[in-house]
Amino acid sequence: MEDKTQYIALARKYRPQKFEDLLGQDALVQTLTNAIQNNRLHHAYILTGIRGVGKTTTARLIARAINCIGEDGKGGPTIHPCGVCENCQAIAADRHIDVIELDAASKTSVDDMREILDGIRYKPTNARYKVYIIDEVHMLSKSAFNALLKTLEEPPAHVKFIFATTEIRKVPVTILSRCQRFDLERLSIETLMTLFHKVLTAEKITADEEALRLVARAADGSARDGLSMLDQAIVLGDGSISTTTVKSMLGLTDRQQTFDLYEAILSGDVSAALQHIQQQYTSGATPSVILQDLIDITHLLAKVKIVPDFINDPTVSETDRLNCQKLNAAPIGILSKIWQMLIKGLSEITYAPVQIDALEMIVMRIAYSAALPSPADLLKELKKKINNPDA
Ligand SMILES: Nc1ncnc2c1ncn2[C@@H]1O[C@H](COP(=O)(O)OP(=O)(O)OP(=O)(O)O)[C@@H](O)[C@H]1O
Ligand SMILES: [Mg+2]
Ligand SMILES: [Zn+2]
Incomplete structure (x- = not known):
């Protein structure tokens, strides 16, 4: 139930729904494509990179890719999830019973972990795989990591783990060595500009090239930071984004x-x-x-x-x-x-x-x-x- 007058942050509104929309992570997409085509999916992935480059987004896209059954309900895992089958839709709406997403920042204790891992032995209800997405995984307590380790060693075939973290160095090597690692890259200025153009065209908002370049620079590789700055600039600029607005907003020099x-x-x-x-x-x-x-x-x-x-x-x-x-x-x-x-x-x-x-x-x-x-x-x-x- 969305209130039409309510403004939805651009970063949320434009979360990529397909791998094609995930910009600047070509290496990752290529590796995943190969893995899916050759049916060589790893049982655990760890995604790392600075804030706002697509870790959580990628985790959800992977969950869809491996669970999509296609429009006719007969399809297998695909790098181009259909977006319309019941699995795709439920995952997109965050309500798939077999895709369990948790934030390690708020569930750090061993008891939390045990409770989660308890469900692992049961087969998925609707999906092909039960997917456990653990965000900010570096925040888990030592005992929680240990509990997780046992399961990671020999997970049932119907389970996939996807971890995301900004601080890979805080994740124990024992965990790392059992995962396939993806390093998400900082988005280049050019890639950020492409993203901004796409979003602003959809929003029907005009902007100076120079203004966008300044925002892209200030975003320092993070798509979310860039889009949040655009949010601000739109509010200040009253429908269009000018270089002057952006400069004063960011405390920038001429x-x-x-x-x-x-x-x-x-x-x-x-x-x-x-x-x-x-x-x-x-x-x-x-x-x-x-x-x-x-x-x-x-x-x-x-x-x-x-x-x-x-x-x-x-x-x-x-x-x-x-x-x-x-x-x-x-x-x-x-x-x-x-x-x-x-x-x-x-x-x-x-x-x-x-x-x-x-x-x-x-x-x-x-x-x-x-x-x-x-x-x-x-x-x-x-x-x-x-x-x-x-x-
Ligand atoms: N590679 C990308 N291409 C396009 N948009 C992106 C990309 N990465 C991030 N975004 C935008 O930023 C938003 C946040 O992305 P996401 O939550 O995946 O980042 P994250 O890497 O998990 O960040 P954090 O470390 O803060 O959790 C997305 O909703 C989307 O709008
Ligand atoms: Mg995230
Ligand atoms: Zn689908």
Whole structure:
């Protein structure tokens, strides 16, 4: 019973219902496809990866894939579950009696585990396999893991386990060695943009390319984080998503201004640099974000210096491309010196009582030293003098 006026979070509304909709996890989908085609399903899978990359989603899709009976009720396991058979529908609606999903974060004790494992010896009621999905499996207590271990050693043929975790290192090796492991990848900026376009088209919402790119960057590989940010941006933007909204929402810097700041630093123009910082700060950028952007730009400039072709990479925005060309003269020695000073500044800024003051100090220090000739240039000068004392 959904209230039409109630807003459903995008991440929930657009949970992939088919493997085709699960973006950026091609290796996993390929391996699963082979396993299903060759009838070589493992009895236990463990899915790992950062938050919001599709672990829970994949677990449910696997449950469907191995239990789908097809529209005519005669089909076998398939990587393209039909979505209409009773198994598919019940699993999608979270009400399949044979698909048991539990959150290890709330059921950590050995008694919880025993209760669950008790049901394992009974054959599935409607499905082909009884599927136990245990989310956040790293949260189980030691004794719960031990109880699970015994069952994992010799599970009945009608049982499949699917574990999901963000912290694979906290899962005992004894468990890991009995599972087939899938590492879900961070979604690239391009993949996130594809996802955003898909969702926004379905929602009939327009957005600036640049705005979406900023969100994709900030999402840091997580589809859920990205979609939650879009939720926010939609509310703030009143039906469309603009770069300005996204920037102020994320406390982001203006990229062009940051490049101007960078140019001032490189040319040793300290007072211009300080002015740029003040402007950014006044329009809402946080000092640590400004610093991180300077770090990011340093990396970009250095990378383009070494791999000139990178400038044409689709993840490089138009602003970045133009400014990189402009600042291309900065020697790699200077860039790596700036990099070191910025990284050092990162810890300084977290301890400083007033962050903006710390940022100014850091930038002053760098601007003064960036304007100095590099040791290599000094050496060249010196050699020239030695060889030609009268010059
Ligand atoms: N690979 C993906 N392709 C498309 N959408 C995705 C993908 N991964 C996640 N999403 C989106 O993010 C939402 C959350 O995904 P899911 O619950 O599977 O993440 P998770 O990896 O289990 O995260 P957590 O570690 O926080 O539990 C989904 O409903 C979907 O909207
Ligand atoms: Mg999850
Ligand atoms: Zn089906």
